[in-house]
Amino acid sequence: MLGRRLRHARNAHGLTLDELGRQVGSTASQLSLVENGRREPRLSLLQALATALGTTTNELLDPAPPTRRAELEVELERAQQTATYAALGLPAVRSSKHLPTEALEALVGLHHELARREDAAIATPEEARRATTALRLWMRERNNHLPEIEDAAEDLVRRGGYTSGALTHSAVAQMAADLGFSLLHVDDLPHSTRTVTDLANGRIYLPAASIPGGHGLRSLALQAIAHRVLAHSTPRSYADFLRQRVEITYFAAACLMPRTAAVAHLDAAKRRKELAVEDFRDAFGVTHGAAAHRLTNLLTEHLDIRLHFLRAGDDGTLFKGYANDGVPFPTDGTGAIEGQIVCRQWAARAAFTRRNRTTEYYQYTDTPTGTYWCTTQTGSTSAGGFSITVGVPFASAKWFRGRDTPTRRASRCPDPSCCRQPDTALAARWAPHAWPSAAVHAHILSPLPTGHFPGVDDAEVYAFLERHAGDRAAD
Numbered sequence: 001m002l003g004r005r006l007r008h009a010r011n012a013h014g015l016t017l018d019e020l021g022r023q024v025g026s027t028a029s030q031l032s033l034v035e036n037g038r039r040e041p042r043l044s045l046l047q048a049l050a051t052a053l054g055t056t057t058n059e060l061l062d063p064a065p066p067t068r069r070a071e072l073e074v075e076l077e078r079a080q081q082t083a084t085y086a087a088l089g090l091p092a093v094r095s096s097k098h099l100p101t102e103a104l105e106a107l108v109g110l111h112h113e114l115a116r117r118e119d120a121a122i123a124t125p126e127e128a129r130r131a132t133t134a135l136r137l138w139m140r141e142r143n144n145h146l147p148e149i150e151d152a153a154e155d156l157v158r159r160g161g162y163t164s165g166a167l168t169h170s171a172v173a174q175m176a177a178d179l180g181f182s183l184l185h186v187d188d189l190p191h192s193t194r195t196v197t198d199l200a201n202g203r204i205y206l207p208a209a210s211i212p213g214g215h216g217l218r219s220l221a222l223q224a225i226a227h228r229v230l231a232h233s234t235p236r237s238y239a240d241f242l243r244q245r246v247e248i249t250y251f252a253a254a255c256l257m258p259r260t261a262a263v264a265h266l267d268a269a270k271r272r273k274e275l276a277v278e279d280f281r282d283a284f285g286v287t288h289g290a291a292a293h294r295l296t297n298l299l300t301e302h303l304d305i306r307l308h309f310l311r312a313g314d315d316g317t318l319f320k321g322y323a324n325d326g327v328p329f330p331t332d333g334t335g336a337i338e339g340q341i342v343c344r345q346w347a348a349r350a351a352f353t354r355r356n357r358t359t360e361y362y363q364y365t366d367t368p369t370g371t372y373w374c375t376t377q378t379g380s381t382s383a384g385g386f387s388i389t390v391g392v393p394f395a396s397a398k399w400f401r402g403r404d405t406p407t408r409r410a411s412r413c414p415d416p417s418c419c420r421q422p423d424t425a426l427a428a429r430w431a432p433h434a435w436p437s438a439a440v441h442a443h444i445l446s447p448l449p450t451g452h453f454p455g456v457d458d459a460e461v462y463a464f465l466e467r468h469a470g471d472r473a474a475d
Helices: 002-012 017-024 028-035 043-052 068-080 101-122 125-141 147-159 169-178 217-229 238-256 259-271 277-284 288-303 347-353 394-399 424-430 458-474
Strands: 182-186 196-198 203-207 308-313 318-323 361-367 370-381 384-393 408-410
Touching: 002 028, 002 068, 017 028, 017 043, 068 101, 125 238, 125 318, 147 169, 147 217, 147 238, 147 259, 169 182, 169 217, 196 217, 196 458, 203 217, 203 458, 217 238, 238 288, 259 277, 259 288, 277 288, 277 370, 288 308, 288 370, 288 384, 308 347, 347 361, 347 370, 347 384, 370 394, 384 394
Parallel strands: 182 203, 361 408
Antiparallel strands: 196 203, 308 318, 308 384, 361 370, 370 384
């Protein structure tokens, strides 16, 4: 960009390279190399050039392009230096002064589309799983605790009038208003979105009622607010999108269960040796899953208790998990845990075997890495049953309600003889005569959808905003 700014200033003064060279004691060829980005000038030459051109060294070194054409020229050069373009085996196009600006616009636009398609091509389920795994490990290194987001959430809820207990809808609306937004409930949100934020008119569109799956309207509004508070920009990759999703979910949880009040509740319960997910859930008016996951943010950092959390389906499929206590989650070859099958002996699956599922299920489990105590609650959605589990090493069970349970099981997983291999006699009898037809999860065979944001239908979103643009007069 230095070369572009130098050329722009030289042309603005009507100087040729020879004329400028004589003024600064250099040759036209040397200045040409500088203008074309092939050589860095010495500081003395840079100062002389600035003086001759009536500008400053800071202005010459400004990374912003001096003109739209200069910006296009730099973008074209950078695009032609990428591995993606090199793999095409095509010649480079020189952005000389004889190349029309319209042609530059077209070439740069084509390179942008090429890069977008390249990104879309690698956004496969495998890429998503790798990104998910990397983010999970990154969070584990930090004990699932993000202090900057904790601080931001604590500050915002206080400004919204929060004191204790459950965060009210009116408090959430006040928090949005403090940021210049109003919350509007509509029944025609695009099918690919949970919320839509109109930045131009300060509006956050939400569903007309709570949606299934534990996402209350407070949480959805707070997640939309989080994008503004955390200064998010358009994600550049699926990993970036995923990180933003984790951050807004964390922010919403930190608002619904603010750190100061939550830690005070948990610390008092620990001193009584009565830590319980259900009490924490009821104290802040959130779902069982949200309360359980919030414990992963706070217990290690503030109460020195290591733990694990998992959400599993009634068929044993692991949907979500976190651990910093050494519990042996099942993984695939990439290190991903999502979609793996939880051991039948774990509390997450054993809880489905009891007749009365209205209360917490407590269990000790002996594993190859030690003994763990767990508390599990089951539930159901239209997609089937699920369980929410929080567990700790044996030594930490003394702080929790349900530690006196007599239920104890042994797990040898990942040894397949634990629960994955059939009984020998049954296998001998039925193996030659059984031909099951496996269910295929079609989504694992397809690339992730693309758009301005991964999975979002841009056309539908823009049409939605246009429909509601006429409502501004009613505000």
